[in-house]
Amino acid sequence: MDFTAKAPNVVRQGQQFRLTYTVNSQAGDFNPPDLSPFDVLAGPSTSSSTNVSIINGKMTRKYRQTYTYVLQASETGKYTLSPAQVEVDGQTYQSNALTIEVIKQKQGSGGQKQSSPSQAQKGKTKEVQAPGDDLFVKVLVDKDRVYQAEPLVATIKLYSKLNISGLENVKFPAFEGFYKQEIETPTLRQLEKENVNGQIYGTGILKKYLLFPQKSGQLTIGSFQVDCIVQKKVEGKSRSIFDDFFGSYRNVRMSVESEPVGVQVRPLPSGAPRHFSGGVGSFQIDAKLDKQQVKVNEGVSLTLEVSGRGNLKVMDHPSVEFAPDLEVYDPKVSNNIEVSQRGARGTKTIEYLIIPRHAGEYRIPPVRMSYFDLDQQAYLTRQTEPLTLQAKPAAGDTTTGGRRSYARQDVSIIGSDIRYIQTDGFDLKEKNTFVFGSPGFYLTYAGGLAAFFVVLFFRRRKAKESADLALLKQRKANKFARKRLKAASRYLKQDNKDQFYEETLKALWGYMSDKLGIPIADLSRDHVRGKLQEREIPEELISRFVDLIDNCEYARYAPASQSGGMEQFYREALSTITALQQKLK
Amino acid sequence: MSLQAGARQVHPLVDSANQQYQNGHYHQAIELYSQVLAAGKEAPGIYYNLANAYYKSNQLAPAILNYERARLRDPGNEDIRHNLKLARQQITDRIEKIPEFFLTRWFRQFINLFSSDQWAYISMATFLAFLLLFSLYLYAGRLALKKGAFWSSILTLAIAVSSFAFSLQQKQDIVRSQEAIVFDAKVTVRSSPDESGTELFVIHEGTKVYIEDRVSEWYEIELTDGSQGWLKRQSVEPI
Numbered sequence: 001m002d003f004t005a006k007a008p009n010v011v012r013q014g015q016q017f018r019l020t021y022t023v024n025s026q027a028g029d030f031n032p033p034d035l036s037p038f039d040v041l042a043g044p045s046t047s048s049s050t051n052v053s054i055i056n057g058k059m060t061r062k063y064r065q066t067y068t069y070v071l072q073a074s075e076t077g078k079y080t081l082s083p084a085q086v087e088v089d090g091q092t093y094q095s096n097a098l099t100i101e102v103i104k105q106k107q108g109s110g111g112q113k114q115s116s117p118s119q120a121q122k123g124k125t126k127e128v129q130a131p132g133d134d135l136f137v138k139v140l141v142d143k144d145r146v147y148q149a150e151p152l153v154a155t156i157k158l159y160s161k162l163n164i165s166g167l168e169n170v171k172f173p174a175f176e177g178f179y180k181q182e183i184e185t186p187t188l189r190q191l192e193k194e195n196v197n198g199q200i201y202g203t204g205i206l207k208k209y210l211l212f213p214q215k216s217g218q219l220t221i222g223s224f225q226v227d228c229i230v231q232k233k234v235e236g237k238s239r240s241i242f243d244d245f246f247g248s249y250r251n252v253r254m255s256v257e258s259e260p261v262g263v264q265v266r267p268l269p270s271g272a273p274r275h276f277s278g279g280v281g282s283f284q285i286d287a288k289l290d291k292q293q294v295k296v297n298e299g300v301s302l303t304l305e306v307s308g309r310g311n312l313k314v315m316d317h318p319s320v321e322f323a324p325d326l327e328v329y330d331p332k333v334s335n336n337i338e339v340s341q342r343g344a345r346g347t348k349t350i351e352y353l354i355i356p357r358h359a360g361e362y363r364i365p366p367v368r369m370s371y372f373d374l375d376q377q378a379y380l381t382r383q384t385e386p387l388t389l390q391a392k393p394a395a396g397d398t399t400t401g402g403r404r405s406y407a408r409q410d411v412s413i414i415g416s417d418i419r420y421i422q423t424d425g426f427d428l429k430e431k432n433t434f435v436f437g438s439p440g441f442y443l444t445y446a447g448g449l450a451a452f453f454v455v456l457f458f459r460r461r462k463a464k465e466s467a468d469l470a471l472l473k474q475r476k477a478n479k480f481a482r483k484r485l486k487a488a489s490r491y492l493k494q495d496n497k498d499q500f501y502e503e504t505l506k507a508l509w510g511y512m513s514d515k516l517g518i519p520i521a522d523l524s525r526d527h528v529r530g531k532l533q534e535r536e537i538p539e540e541l542i543s544r545f546v547d548l549i550d551n552c553e554y555a556r557y558a559p560a561s562q563s564g565g566m567e568q569f570y571r572e573a574l575s576t577i578t579a580l581q582q583k584l585k
Numbered sequence: 586m587s588l589q590a591g592a593r594q595v596h597p598l599v600d601s602a603n604q605q606y607q608n609g610h611y612h613q614a615i616e617l618y619s620q621v622l623a624a625g626k627e628a629p630g631i632y633y634n635l636a637n638a639y640y641k642s643n644q645l646a647p648a649i650l651n652y653e654r655a656r657l658r659d660p661g662n663e664d665i666r667h668n669l670k671l672a673r674q675q676i677t678d679r680i681e682k683i684p685e686f687f688l689t690r691w692f693r694q695f696i697n698l699f700s701s702d703q704w705a706y707i708s709m710a711t712f713l714a715f716l717l718l719f720s721l722y723l724y725a726g727r728l729a730l731k732k733g734a735f736w737s738s739i740l741t742l743a744i745a746v747s748s749f750a751f752s753l754q755q756k757q758d759i760v761r762s763q764e765a766i767v768f769d770a771k772v773t774v775r776s777s778p779d780e781s782g783t784e785l786f787v788i789h790e791g792t793k794v795y796i797e798d799r800v801s802e803w804y805e806i807e808l809t810d811g812s813q814g815w816l817k818r819q820s821v822e823p824i
Contacts, residue, residue, distance in 0.1 A: 418668040421606055421637045422630035426599055431627045432760065435705035436752040444709040452716045459724065 001025060003086055005095040010193040010200050011073050011102055016041060019069040021084050021095055027065050029087040035071065037079040038100075043069035073102040101195055134161040137206075137258045139173065139224055145264045148216045149280035149311045150374055151343045152263065153183070154209045156224050159201040160191060165251065166229040172207065173222040173258075177215050177265075179314055181339045183208040210339050212311045216267035224258040268372050273379050277318055279371030281310015281343070285318065287367050287384035295392050296359050302387070304331075304350040304367060309343050310374075317350045318369040323362045327355040356391035363388050470517045477514035478581045481507045485574055492566050500566055501556035504573055508549055511577055515584050525549065537583050544576050598624075599631065606634065611642040629659030629700075633668070640672055645791045646822070648672050650766040653793070653824045657759050660697035676791035682809045696751050701759070704752035712745040765804070765821040767792045772821075774814035778803035785814040794821060 051062040191202030337346030484507030491500035602617035618635035636651035652669035718738035775782030798805035
């Protein structure tokens, strides 16, 4: 059901104009509003039309009923016509309200407003003329101070008092520094009337853009150029009566160019949060998993939906911190954005395909997204609820006993960074000082060696001394033994038996002790025998010595004794020692 | 005594530098570590931390330079090697290394187990041990002990002599370093030490070169792949 009212926006005092109400259905009762500010010259005249079209065998029927008034304004001012009412199938519908501005009549103008496309087109000279005030274009912006990425609407509008039959060579401005999205506008068929500084212009919107400044600073929207084909009345010259009646028109090409428009773009305030995605406007974010529980190796999709108003298309999509052992594919991003006068509004959908490769519970932390809110002039952060994904072991794989069927993985390195600094245990020293080559270093070697040689020297000397002493004793052993025997011989002369044997025994043992280098206390017959055998003394001589000792000890304690025995014993001892002396050199 | 006092003065500087690093103020940390070094003090850890700070502030060439310096002074440190490797991966030039003979490589790796000072201490200790063992050999009564003492003294002497040589080697690597790191973003290497020399190849920031010869303003350098040429002295920084 569609019920619309239509009339020019601006009219001149005394001008006739049409007011039409159109309804797209068979209407019953039509109730016009109060038309009292205007004089009703004719109407309401009713007309209806039916349009039947068959497309692919499907028939659609369009019906239209129009009520037309012809009005004339008598007083200047701005008037509002309240909605008309119409009854269709027992229901009442309302049309839109209209505002009509009536301006003062001007003398010598108003003749241009003849919509007569059927007029003769004579003299098709493509002459370019300066358009002057009667024809111009403008690029209008709704704001000239914006934040970076804050949308603004640029409208390219044509103003004309002339009769335009066509447009050529349209050059739209380069919107440098802007990201632009076109706003749908109805195709320009007829110029609307508009009051511009007290003059009626026919105006038409050629294009409308939603612009998002991409950088800060003074940005300029360049000029818009268009060639208009204008029908101009030829004056003078042929003065036939027909010419006067029909008028003579010719086409004139007029090139018009708009002024460049400056827009001041402020940068976004500093201190953007970490999750700032470049979004400016106001947004909501939502995340959901299509399944909460899956089997291992099955795909799940995580859908992030950013919805709201602002530069949805150019903003980065928020990043999700997936668990590192989830297999995640690059997201599929789709935009569903509606661009209108009020800005861009819609949804950006980011879909991740996730495949859990291991059983277990995976947590998807809240996804954060920050944006700059234009209303509050501040950065806001929105976040989703945390999600959990439960992956169950894949069932039915009997060949591997329920085990996972894919290869084992290495520990995947997620990032690499340098190792941390040393925090303690610094052994600071002077630069370029080394133990090697230092005095202490060499002193250690020198000192060690010196100590070694000192020890060596003393040990040597001591050993030599003791060796010398033994040699001396050995050398003197014979002399010493003879001395002892001499003492024994004195006792022999005194016939002192005890003393004689004792002295002889001492002489024999003492000789052996000195000669062999054995202390007297360690002396025994076997010891002496062994030592002598070592020195390869003939066995006969050894027994002679041992017998001598035996005899001596025996005789010492024997009761019967004679001096003759003593004499013989003395000689025997002397000869044995002499014999040993020769052998023991 | 004065050295002790000096060391204590530097320590707070190191601590505050570490603090700055922990807080992410890498530029201030660089400043403070450099002050420690400017005061004539050094430790492998200081070079290492300084290099980390450079790395974190995206200054690759000084980072590599200081990692190299740290590595020369503490060749066994795993952290230094790891970070140096990571930093090297990010430089522009990928130069194929001439493969070393495996024995040379093993020998090099063995020497790099310890720093010059550590080898010096090992040498001193084993030398003293040698003297003791040799004395034992000289004066031991029992034959088995004598034998054991003799062979172990020979072994310790060998260790003492070789670690003496290693210590010298490691010291020379630092004192007479022939290595340098390219600091300019891009350097053209020429065939002769003047501006008109034929352009041979171009190397980039962070690449290691070996200095072969010096002529006034110029260095003759060799890359790890064996190519040689001349470049201006100020485009590189010796390690």
